[in-house]
Amino acid sequence: GQNIDQPTEMTATEGAIVQINCTYQTSGFNGLFWYQQHAGEAPTFLSYNVLDGLEEKGRFSSFLSRSKGYSYLLLKELQMKDSASYLCAVRDQFTNAGNNRKLIWGLGTSLAVNP
Amino acid sequence: KAGVTQTPRYLIKTRGQQVTLSCSPISGHRSVSWYQQTPGQGLQFLFEYFSETQRNKGNFPGRFSGRQFSNSRSEMNVSTLELGDSALYLCASSLSAALNNEQFFGPGTRLTVL
Numbered sequence: 001g002q003n004i005d006q007p008t009e010m011t012a013t014e015g016a017i018v019q020i021n022c023t024y025q026t027s028g029f030n031g032l033f034w035y036q037q038h039a040g041e042a043p044t045f046l047s048y049n050v051l052d053g054l055e056e057k058g059r060f061s062s063f064l065s066r067s068k069g070y071s072y073l074l075l076k077e078l079q080m081k082d083s084a085s086y087l088c089a090v091r092d093q094f095t096n097a098g099n100n101r102k103l104i105w106g107l108g109t110s111l112a113v114n115p
Numbered sequence: 116k117a118g119v120t121q122t123p124r125y126l127i128k129t130r131g132q133q134v135t136l137s138c139s140p141i142s143g144h145r146s147v148s149w150y151q152q153t154p155g156q157g158l159q160f161l162f163e164y165f166s167e168t169q170r171n172k173g174n175f176p177g178r179f180s181g182r183q184f185s186n187s188r189s190e191m192n193v194s195t196l197e198l199g200d201s202a203l204y205l206c207a208s209s210l211s212a213a214l215n216n217e218q219f220f221g222p223g224t225r226l227t228v229l
Contacts, residue, residue, distance in 0.1 A: 033217070041222070042119075042205060042220035042221060042222050042223060043158075043205075043220050044220070045217040045218065045219070048217065087157075087158065089158075102148075102160045102163065102171045102173065103148075103160060103218075104160075105150075105157050105158035105159075105160075106157065107156075107157035108157060
């Protein structure tokens, strides 16, 4: 089956570093996305990984290991505004039928940043 | 550049009714995807349209349907509403259907079925 697992909730302190893990089991793989969603708002794009390794973008970094079906989002120098839900999504395998290339979403990790 | 817009933002319906939601993508974006978001199930993919053609469909019953117009605007329709259809319906647009294209989400339509 297709499954994406993320921790439900995490708590961290302002100024600290937090790592949000995502493991996936899908029939194929064509990239992994991380999105941020503040309460009552729409998700916004953070990062995209398709090759193994670390992608750094300012305070946010995302890592991918395809062999392990594993990714993490690293948030540095946490700020109060980083309190949000972080969604991991995997684009499934493209097939000749044009199916199964949709994004499979995790339930999200709710991060609370405390002062 | 204006973002993705969705109308209406909030909707209250009763069981058995039908509803039509609208989405206007970012100018120049040709791919539109629809999602249902609930606390327990997270984001569930409904369907994706590109150039007026449905390219992908999720595992939802036939009561859920959609279409895309020549100007890339999209609508989704839910017929014979059930209580379980209460959710946030999100529309997302992307420049193309390329695999690495990020999706830009609209603010969503909050549907409540009584």
